[in-house]
Amino acid sequence: MMNIIQIETPCEEKWDNMQNIPEGKFCDLCSKKVLDLTEKTDDEISQLLDASNGKICGKIFRHQSNRHFVSSEKTISNQENKKGYSRLVAGLAIAASLTGIQTYAGTFEKPLIQISENNDSREKDLDKEKISDNDFIISGKLINSDTKKPLPNVEVTFITVEKIFKVKTDQDGTYKMIVPDFHIRKNNNILHFDFGGYNDKDYILTKDELKNKEFSFESSEIGELAIITGGISSRKLEPTIFLDGNEIEEEELYKLGIENYKSFHFSGKTAQALYKDVSKDGLYLFYSK
Numbered sequence: 001m002m003n004i005i006q007i008e009t010p011c012e013e014k015w016d017n018m019q020n021i022p023e024g025k026f027c028d029l030c031s032k033k034v035l036d037l038t039e040k041t042d043d044e045i046s047q048l049l050d051a052s053n054g055k056i057c058g059k060i061f062r063h064q065s066n067r068h069f070v071s072s073e074k075t076i077s078n079q080e081n082k083k084g085y086s087r088l089v090a091g092l093a094i095a096a097s098l099t100g101i102q103t104y105a106g107t108f109e110k111p112l113i114q115i116s117e118n119n120d121s122r123e124k125d126l127d128k129e130k131i132s133d134n135d136f137i138i139s140g141k142l143i144n145s146d147t148k149k150p151l152p153n154v155e156v157t158f159i160t161v162e163k164i165f166k167v168k169t170d171q172d173g174t175y176k177m178i179v180p181d182f183h184i185r186k187n188n189n190i191l192h193f194d195f196g197g198y199n200d201k202d203y204i205l206t207k208d209e210l211k212n213k214e215f216s217f218e219s220s221e222i223g224e225l226a227i228i229t230g231g232i233s234s235r236k237l238e239p240t241i242f243l244d245g246n247e248i249e250e251e252e253l254y255k256l257g258i259e260n261y262k263s264f265h266f267s268g269k270t271a272q273a274l275y276k277d278v279s280k281d282g283l284y285l286f287y288s289k
Contacts, residue, residue, distance in 0.1 A: 015059055024059065032057045136184045139176040140213040142169055142193065150174070151217070155194040158183075158210075159264060161274055162245030164287055184210065188273035192264070195222045202266065204273045239265075239281040244288055253286065261286040 011027060011034065018025035024036035035058040037045055048056055138158055142151040150173025157166040160183050167177040186207050193201040193215070199222045205213075241248050243261065266274060267282035275283055 011057070027057070030057070034059060134181050135178050136181045136207075136210070137176060137178055138165075138191070138210045140174070140211075140215060142173045142175070142215050142217070144219060145216040146219045151222075157192040157194065157264075159190040159192055159274070159285065160245075161242050161285060164262070164264075164285075190266075190270060190274055202270050204270060237281045238279055239284050240271075240275060240277070240279040241284045241286070242275070243286045248286075258286070260289060262289055263287070 011029070013027050013029045015025060015034075018027050018034060020026075021033065023033055025034045026032070027034050035048065035056060037048075037058040037060045040048070045058075045060075048058075140156075142154055142156075143149065144151055150169070150171070152169050152171045152173055154169045154173075154175075155166055156169060156175045156177070157164050158177065158179055163183065165177050165179050165183075167175050169175045184207055187204075189205045189207065189210055191203045191205055191210070193203075195201070201217075201222075203215075241250060241253060243253060243256075263284060263286045265282060265284050271278045271283035274285070
């Protein structure tokens with residue numbers, strides 16, 4: 001079963017002002033224990049919720065929100081198959097309100113995207129690298145706007161419902177990948193930047209914006225860890241699910257063994273850009289490794 005974890009009511013009391021207890025803190029405002037979940041694994045958070053009837057007060061990092069994870073393996077008996085099959089509970093997403101966020105340094109704002117003007121000679125050089133006229137070259141550069149230095153070794157993924165294409169930035173912060181032209185749309189192309197799972201970024205780009213673009217990020221956007229505290233609960237999630245471009249039911253996905261697939265979770269405008277008829281609970285895309 002897919003679930004979503006939410007902070008229903010962010011705590012007004014700051015973590016540092018709460019009383020210390022072995023499990024974390026004690027909040028005088030609501031007279032409740034507030035567990036420190038920042039060092040807990042995904043499975044441990046899920047188990048704590050199960051043991052507390054699906055509701056606890058806790059502290060989590062911002063990067064623990066708005067993502068899915070795979071919990072520990074569970075076995076389901078099958079009367080028609082004595083051997084049974086492994087069922088992995090996947091897509092556990094943490095979606096927390098960002099109200100009352102505390103940070104170690106700086107505040108989180110939307111990334112500043114600086115788009116460079118296309119250079120005709122550079123366009124011609126890129127065209128020479130095409131395998132055929134049916135190829136499209138996605139290229140750009142990532143820099144730190146505070147230090148003006150490039151961001152190397154960042155995984156850049158171009159995402160479609162059917163397939164993903166990925167490459168890492170080089171020492172100059174540049175990336176370049178060749179994609180069959182039929183995967184490129186005039187609008188609503190999704191580019192994903194992986195900053196180690198903490199502050200990953202997704203962008204909806206036009207076809208023209210996929211070429212020779214420079215993205216600029218402040219240090220706090222990709223390096224700082226924000227803390228959210230409050231009441232955490234869970235509910236059943238019913239997202240739209242695709243496996244290698246084909247819509248699939250949750251139960252069928254479990255039967256196949258979800259650990260065999262790379263996955264991404266999207267919500268809101270990004271999910272709608274990828275698939276117009278997406279569920280209100282978002283879009284899960286799974287790909288064969």
